Amino acid sequence: MEKEKSTGDFRYAVGAAKVPWHAVGEFYRAGDVLEVVKFLLPPGGDEAAWRQRLAAVESALQALSGEAATATKLTLGQQVQAAEAEARNYFDCRYACLLSNWTAGMEIAYKLSGLQAGDEVIMPAVTFIATMAYPLSIGAKIVFADIDPETINLDPADVARKITPKTRMIVPVHLGGYPVDMAPLMELAAEHGIYVMEDAAHGMGGAYRGRKLGAIGHFGGFSLHEVKNINSFGEGGLLLTNLDCGEQFAQARFLGLDFTRKIKDWLYDISPLTDRFGKLQIPGNHSASELQALGLRLQMKRLDAIIAMRRQAAEYMNGVLSEEPGILVEKTDTADTYGTHHLYLLRIDPKKVNGDIQTLSAKLAAAGLTNITHFGPMYRFRIMKQLGYDENAIAATCPRTEEMFYHSYTHLPLYPLTPEQLRYQAQAVVEAVRDMKRGR
Known part of the structure; x- marks a missing residue:
């Protein structure tokens, strides 16, 4: 009797089966991979030479496909887990979460910080719209602080002037990758019970007083969009924290699916997020693909x-x-x-x-x-x-x-x-x- 085959890396753990239910509905083939190669490595100066080399690649791919299996997991799998582990090590932080983009990372941080309508968020007057997108969407108030003329970064002295009893978060932006003066901001946060989220979209790999940017505030993270110093095949985001709420990152990223619990006759439960004040927040869907994770891992090496x-x-x-x-x-x-x-x-x-x-x-x-x-x-x-x-x-x-x-x-x-x-x-x-x- 033929040995029963594993179902592969399907999202739900259904065990071995004679008829496997793969996570991937339609596998990618050698011809598809060739198109990816053509996209990532388009013709340079000598197109004729490029086409000759491409034909050799096509032949090699066809030969390889005869000996190869197929990728059975394309999202939230081992590559994502490995990328997050490497990020935790590189940034020396407790939790790291790879996401569809950095805007999603900020949304999760805002939610776990307990931001609500009527709360105030202080951020620099010069930044990208993504920094304020979620607060605006829920009716929070944006308070714009002035900039340091030498760096175009947030001016801590102006932040201090603009803090009120309604201030819940300070969002420094490491514009162009130059570090914001974080020490006075963290002191202000401690004094007033405010959270700090580093928008380090430009700052992956930078440091301030010996600590990596993005791992200094209560939350921080990076854009892996195509224009950044490194990217994850065009889009992606990485969220960091050292707070205990980082345990909720996986649920925050994928609609609250909780595989540690099950409802009757089903595979999982759905759990809300719990913010810093113990209030419930509804998670969204910001999943990252395995290719995004692989792209990040490859580029982080350099x-x-x-x-x-x-x-x-x-x-x-x-x-x-x-x-x-x-x-x-x-x-x-x-x-x-x-x-x-x-x-x-x-x-x-x-x-x-x-x-x-x-x-x-x-x-x-x-x-x-x-x-x-x-x-x-x-x-x-x-x-x-x-x-x-x-x-x-x-x-x-x-x-x-x-x-x-x-x-x-x-x-x-x-x-x-x-x-x-x-x-x-x-x-x-x-x-x-x-x-x-x-x-x-």
């Missing part, structure tokens, strides 16, 4: 090397630009700060260069340089006006945001630039500033 290359590029930019009066180069790493150099922060003194950043940005664009000021002041968006926020009143409380965004800074790319591209970029900035000084 994360430190990637940051080192970006740092080298930033140091080169600083060296060239610092020679031209009126250009303010980005802050370098110190004994306390270790940035990821996701973006290069280019600042100018409008008085010394005879013009502002809008003029410089146009000149750089004309020279073929992509430059993007990250990000538009949050209070200027239409959604905020429609929700009753007074953009001009808020702008008056964030004067450095107004001055810096509209007049003084933009961002440039770093690695992976070729040495020629890097030299061209640095010199183009210098030449554009010199043109401005001449009134051109």
Whole structure:
């Protein structure tokens, strides 16, 4: 009699069966894998040579498929578990959760923090919309704090001025990968009983006073979107915490499915989340795929090397630009700060260069340089006006945001630039500033 085969890695543990019920409804074949290879490794300079090599790959894949089994688990399996274990080790934290994206990670952190309608969340006036998406969706109030003009990061002194009895969370954003000054924020949080969530979307691999970014606050995490220093095949997020509530991460990620409990004649129970105040929160569905996890694991192996290359590029930019009066180069790493150099922060003194950043940005664009000021002041968006926020009143409380965004800074790319591209970029900035000084 033929030996009974295992059902594979189906989500539900149904045991061995003569007729297996695989987790994967339709397996991927050699031809599908070939299309993935073509997508990830498109033609370069010599298309004819590429096609010749591709034919050899196709032949090898077909031969391999004759000897291979099929992947029987594509989501929330061993790769996800391994990625999370490696993240816990790398960031020296108790809990790590791989998710569909970082916006989902922030949603879970907000829920476990007990954020409710009417509560206040303090965050920088300059960040991406994802930072405030969940609080707005439940009717919490966003309080915008001003920025540090040297880093465009959250200014702890302004945070202190804007704390009220309704403040529940502070959300520092490590913009461009440069660490926020976390010590005074953590002191404020302890004094007022507030949680801190690090939005370290740009900060994977950075550190502050010897601790990895994302593992300093009560919660923290990273975007693994395609534009970041590393990604998980285009999308993904990683949420960290050292709090006991991290035990709920798996349920928070996948609709509260609780395999430690079962209802009558069924495979599992559904449990709500319990926030810091003991109140119930409803979990969502933010599952990560096995390929996302594999992509993260592969790129995390070279994360430190990637940051080192970006740092080298930033140091080169600083060296060239610092020679031209009126250009303010980005802050370098110190004994306390270790940035990821996701973006290069280019600042100018409008008085010394005879013009502002809008003029410089146009000149750089004309020279073929992509430059993007990250990000538009949050209070200027239409959604905020429609929700009753007074953009001009808020702008008056964030004067450095107004001055810096509209007049003084933009961002440039770093690695992976070729040495020629890097030299061209640095010199183009210098030449554009010199043109401005001449009134051109």
